[in-house]
Structures are given as C-alpha cells and as structure tokens.
Amino acid sequence: MNRETLGWTVVLLIGALGLFGRAMSKPEGMGKVYIKAVRIAPDSPTDTRTTFTKVEPKDSEAIVSVPRTVGVWIAALGTLAIFSFLYRDNVFYKLAESVFVGVTAAWAMVLGFWESIVDKLLRNLAPGLMRAWALPGLSDKQEPNYLYIVPLILGIMLLWRLVPRGAWIARWPLAVVVGTFAGLKLVNFLDADFVSQIRNTIIPLIVVVNGKVDPWASLRNTGLLVGVLSSLTYFFFSVEHKGFVGNVSRVGVWFLMVTFGASFAFTVMGRIALLAARVEFLFNDWLWLIDPGDKRPKGW
Amino acid sequence: MKSTIPWLIAAATGFVMIAAYFIPAAQGWQGEVGTWFEILAAFAFVLGGANLFAYHLGKISARRAGWGYSGVTLVAFLVTLAAGMLKLGVPAPDRYPTNAWAGDFQFEGSVSWWLYWYLYNPLNATMFALLAFYVSSAAFRAFRAKNTEATVLLVTAFIVLLGRTYAGAWLTSSVPENYSALTFPGMTAIILAVGNTAGQRAIMIGIALGVAATSLKVLLGVDRSYLGSDGD
Structure with missing residues (x-):
C-alpha cells in the first residue's frame, strides 16, 4: 500500500467511524425516512388496500421505512462519490458514474415507452386494446387514428440501424425528422426571434408621460437601440x-x-444553488445536523 | 441514390411544414407533428439503449479495460428497465382496482420511483453541482482585466452576482432611496434592462438568421451531412 492510498484509507476510516459514532451516540440515529400507511381508496367501503406515504418524524403514526432509509444513504454516498471527482478520477466516482449512465438510459426508455409509445402511439392505433390494458380511462368514443401508422413505420425503420445489413433504411426517418424540424424552425425562428426582436426594438427614443419627458425611460430606450x-x-x-x-x-x-x-x-448562481441543495441534502436529510424546516422533534 | 431519396423526403416534409404555417387550415399540423416527434424520440431512446447494451456487453465479453464498470452500468440499466416496464411495486389505482397495469409507473413507493428519487435525481443534481467548482475555477484562471472588454465582462459579472444576493443589497443599504440606481440591485436592474437585453436581442437575431440559413441549406440539399457517409 503506497503512502497516498494509506492516507485516503485512513480518511475514509475516520469518516466511517465518525458516522458510526454519530449514529450510535444518538438514540434517534440519523438519515432515517418516516412513512405512514394510507388507504389507496379512502372513500371506498370495500377497497381496503393501503400504500405508504412519506411523513415527518413528528407525525404520531410515523414508522421508519427501511427501503427509503437505505435510499437516503445510497443517495448520500453517491453524492459524496461524485464530489470525490474534485480530487481526481477514482473508483468511487467511476462506480457512481456507471450507475448513473445505466439508470439514465433505462429511465429515458421507460419514460418514452409509457408516455409516448403507449400514451400517444398505441392509444391512437389500438384504443380498444389500450383501454383493456394500460389506459382503462380511455373514452369509449375514441376511434383508431390510422394516420399514426406513419410514425410507427418510421420508428421501426429507425430501429433498422440495429440490423447489420440495410442500415441505410434508418436514413429515411432521420430525413423526415431533420426536414420537418428544419421547416418548423425556419418559420418559428423568423417569426418569434427575428421579427419579434426587431419589432420590440422599434421604440420611442423620447418617452413622454403625462405631457412630460421621462428622461430615464428615454435614456433606457436610446441605450437599448444603440446596443442592439x-x-x-x-x-x-x-x-x-x-x-x-x-x-x-x-x-x-x-x-x-x-x-x-x-x-x-x-x-x-444556478450552479451554486444546485450545490447548496446537495449540501443541504447531506446535512439535513442524511446527517440530521440541521433542520431548517423544523421537521424533527426537538433535540434530534 | 441512398442520399438523394432521404434529401427529397427531408425537402418535401420541410416545405410542407413551411407551407402549413401560412395556411390557417393546416396550422394544426405543427401540433400533430410535435406528437410524432415524441413518438420517434421514444424509438430513438430504444435505439440508444440497445446501442449502450451492445457496447457494454462487448466490452465485458472482450474483457477490455474497465469492463467491471460496464457490468455495473448494465446491471443498473437492466434493473431500471425491468422496474419501469413491469411497473414493479405499482398498485392498481383506486378507480381500477383490478388492473395493476393502469397505475402510474412513477407511483410513490414503487421500484421505479425509488430508483428515480434515490439514484437518478441525486446523482444528476450532483453532476451539475460539480460544475459550480469548475466554473469558479475556470473563471479564476481566465478572468483577467487585461483590456477594456475583459474589464467590462468582469465588472458586469461582479455587479450582477452581488445584485442578485442579499450581500449586495446589504452592502449598499445605506444609499438613499433617490439614488437607488447606485445600489447593487439597482445597477443589476439597469444592466439587465439595457445592456443585457440589447446584447441578447442582437444574438437572438443572429441565431434566427443562422437557423433560417441552415434550414434552407438542409431543405435545398446543399448540406447533407446529417445523412452520414455513403459507406454507412
């Protein structure tokens, strides 16, 4: 073990011991998430199923949630692992980065499947089937809209890129996307940005309010015109x-x-705000060193 | 031929969209096409996910450097995918108590919800929060009042940073109300209303002209780089 590895091992051990000591020295511990059971259908006399919702520790019915508590610890350790990159690239950062890449890619696919393919494509192509499966609230009057076969075919052609031969087929849907986007953006940018910005710059250089010249407004308008x-x-x-x-x-x-x-x-300022939010998460939700929302009982 | 047909498709769809803008009866097409875009984006996500899977699987099977991290990526990918697609832990909603598939895949307490709030969200926010350090570090190294332009940039950033925080208001709190334009918040308001607006307007006009020119190049077939090379 070289000197640097030894140094970091000692730092990590001290950190782990500090966390363990803090968790042990306070009977209420830290980094816990509390939940309580609530009925899924509170108005139904027959449906007595329950689910759990997050509550503050002060709530009289609050119980500790193990999965959510584990979640807070994983989130905190993941946060520290990513911040460790500030020192240099290391195994903890790489692990957190790998998890992040995998979760992000799959999350985008899941979101796209339920919110676009099911809720927009299949809802229009097969409303009866969707009503029986994932969209029971779909109106009985909804008729199939076979125009949506076009994006279905284009989507399948796009996936053709995964096939070793005939990858050029994926160019057609790409051409539709690029062409449509170019056409839409050409007119939208010319209307919303080009014309609108010029229109907003055509302003009076001498501003008269109640028969008197407003020097500040006149100066501001002149400055704006000169600037543009x-x-x-x-x-x-x-x-x-x-x-x-x-x-x-x-x-x-x-x-x-x-x-x-x-x-x-x-x-x-935006980045500092994000950083402050992460630090607040570590000190408030995880370590319980601060309590800006006064959500925990006194003395915790 | 492999690039001519796609160009003709791009040109046809593009000019139809331009024409639709000027025909009242066809203006609803833009919304419809927006929905089609979302559907195609979902297919593109599938393509991206499949490519990611194939790339990392290849890395693991070839035992290339860092294959262990690829394994972690694949596990995270597959777990999140399975949890979201199968709606693991999602109860049937109160209106349809016998149909579990009708529930929202992001229902509080479900596996997807847990993965989002305890993995995706904190890791994503921390990644962006890291930039606070790099922005500050880059600014420290790059910002030097070497000439008038650099000084203007530096002073503006300094005033706006102070003017948008409590420190700026506190530092100039003794300035009389009649001279509020000389306080940091007052100076910030003037900078944003005049200097920043004027510069942003010029940039936006430039961008609009650039987008229009690029779009025309694509639609007229002058620029076909988006189709890749013929060998693809």
Whole structure:
C-alpha cells in the first residue's frame, strides 16, 4: 500500500467511524425516512388496500421505512462519490458514474415507452386494446387514428440501424425528422426571434408621460437601440470594421461583454444553488445536523 | 441514390411544414407533428439503449479495460428497465382496482420511483453541482482585466452576482432611496434592462438568421451531412 492510498484509507476510516459514532451516540440515529400507511381508496367501503406515504418524524403514526432509509444513504454516498471527482478520477466516482449512465438510459426508455409509445402511439392505433390494458380511462368514443401508422413505420425503420445489413433504411426517418424540424424552425425562428426582436426594438427614443419627458425611460430606450444596432454591426462581416463602422462595432463588443458577464453570473448562481441543495441534502436529510424546516422533534 | 431519396423526403416534409404555417387550415399540423416527434424520440431512446447494451456487453465479453464498470452500468440499466416496464411495486389505482397495469409507473413507493428519487435525481443534481467548482475555477484562471472588454465582462459579472444576493443589497443599504440606481440591485436592474437585453436581442437575431440559413441549406440539399457517409 503506497503512502497516498494509506492516507485516503485512513480518511475514509475516520469518516466511517465518525458516522458510526454519530449514529450510535444518538438514540434517534440519523438519515432515517418516516412513512405512514394510507388507504389507496379512502372513500371506498370495500377497497381496503393501503400504500405508504412519506411523513415527518413528528407525525404520531410515523414508522421508519427501511427501503427509503437505505435510499437516503445510497443517495448520500453517491453524492459524496461524485464530489470525490474534485480530487481526481477514482473508483468511487467511476462506480457512481456507471450507475448513473445505466439508470439514465433505462429511465429515458421507460419514460418514452409509457408516455409516448403507449400514451400517444398505441392509444391512437389500438384504443380498444389500450383501454383493456394500460389506459382503462380511455373514452369509449375514441376511434383508431390510422394516420399514426406513419410514425410507427418510421420508428421501426429507425430501429433498422440495429440490423447489420440495410442500415441505410434508418436514413429515411432521420430525413423526415431533420426536414420537418428544419421547416418548423425556419418559420418559428423568423417569426418569434427575428421579427419579434426587431419589432420590440422599434421604440420611442423620447418617452413622454403625462405631457412630460421621462428622461430615464428615454435614456433606457436610446441605450437599448444603440446596443442592439452596435451589437448587430459587430456581427456584420460584409463591411470591414474600420473607421466609423469599427468604432460602432467596438461599442457593440462592450454591450456583448455586458451580456456575457450577466450570463456568466446567472450560470454561476444556478450552479451554486444546485450545490447548496446537495449540501443541504447531506446535512439535513442524511446527517440530521440541521433542520431548517423544523421537521424533527426537538433535540434530534 | 441512398442520399438523394432521404434529401427529397427531408425537402418535401420541410416545405410542407413551411407551407402549413401560412395556411390557417393546416396550422394544426405543427401540433400533430410535435406528437410524432415524441413518438420517434421514444424509438430513438430504444435505439440508444440497445446501442449502450451492445457496447457494454462487448466490452465485458472482450474483457477490455474497465469492463467491471460496464457490468455495473448494465446491471443498473437492466434493473431500471425491468422496474419501469413491469411497473414493479405499482398498485392498481383506486378507480381500477383490478388492473395493476393502469397505475402510474412513477407511483410513490414503487421500484421505479425509488430508483428515480434515490439514484437518478441525486446523482444528476450532483453532476451539475460539480460544475459550480469548475466554473469558479475556470473563471479564476481566465478572468483577467487585461483590456477594456475583459474589464467590462468582469465588472458586469461582479455587479450582477452581488445584485442578485442579499450581500449586495446589504452592502449598499445605506444609499438613499433617490439614488437607488447606485445600489447593487439597482445597477443589476439597469444592466439587465439595457445592456443585457440589447446584447441578447442582437444574438437572438443572429441565431434566427443562422437557423433560417441552415434550414434552407438542409431543405435545398446543399448540406447533407446529417445523412452520414455513403459507406454507412
């Protein structure tokens, strides 16, 4: 065992001992999830089946849920495993990453199957069958819509890529997707972004409110117009950026830098918010060191 | 021929969509096509899942480096797939108590629900939370007030970061209300309303023109790179 491995083994052992000590020193433990039984059909006199729902530990009917408690511990250890990448690539990170890849791919397939193939494709192609199987709430009046054979055939052609021969067949559905997307986006972008943005920039440079000039609003509108025009000048490469055009383009760069600075700040804030949420999960849901929602009994 | 027919298909569907935009009776097609897209995306997920399965299975059978991690990926993949497809742990809903298949596969307490809330969600959030460190680290190394443009970017980011937090409001809380534009939240509001909006507008106009040009290249067959090479 080299020195570095020994060092990390000691760190991990101290961490594990700390967790064990904390769990043992407090009678209520930590990282537990509480549930209580609720009836699936509370209004039905015959259907007495129950299911479990999460409750706060303060609830008088609360009992510990083993699967959910195990889930919190796995989630916490997975969180730490991914954070361990900050040191460098390691076996814990690779394990968490492998699990994440597998779960994500399968989750996308499951979601696609139930929410798109069953709920959109098969509902339209075979409503009777779906009513008897997974969609009992489907209206009796729903008739088959055989137009949906087209996406079914295209989907099967897409899967043809898995067959060793004739992979070119998968190009046809791809062409439909790309062509349709290009057609939709061409008009949508020109309408929603190009025309709308120009329309919103055509604003009065002198704003008059109740017969008086509003200097701030006038300044803001002028700044906006100058900013848009100068930024567009920077993107206009058909004229050499020299002299007057060069100066205007330089002002445009400043406006773009302001935009990038604001975007950067928002990105940082978004990531920090995610980080804070993960740290709160570790300290609140797992270690029970903090209780911002006052959800646990006093002294826990 | 293998690229001409797909191009003709792409051009036909694309121009039909453009024409539909201008014909009131056909404007509902866009919604219908959106549904078709979702269905095709579901088939694409199946294709992706099958490719992932084949790739990792091949890695394991060939005992290539890291095959153990591929095993973990495959186990996670198959368990999640089985739990979701078979609706494991999902009870029949109260309206249809004899039909277990009618339940929601994400029902609280089901195996899929557990996998989502205790594996997918925390791992996904932590992956993105990691970026907080890398963004900060990259900013520390890259942000230098070397010239006017870099200084403008740096100062804007600094003001917006402070203006959107309690610290910024607290630091400039002594500024009189008449001069609220000089507080960090006030400066942030001006930056967002003028500088940021102007820059975003120019970028959006540029993007719209770029999308229109790229779409026309695809529909007119000038760009066929999405079809891959002929040897595929």
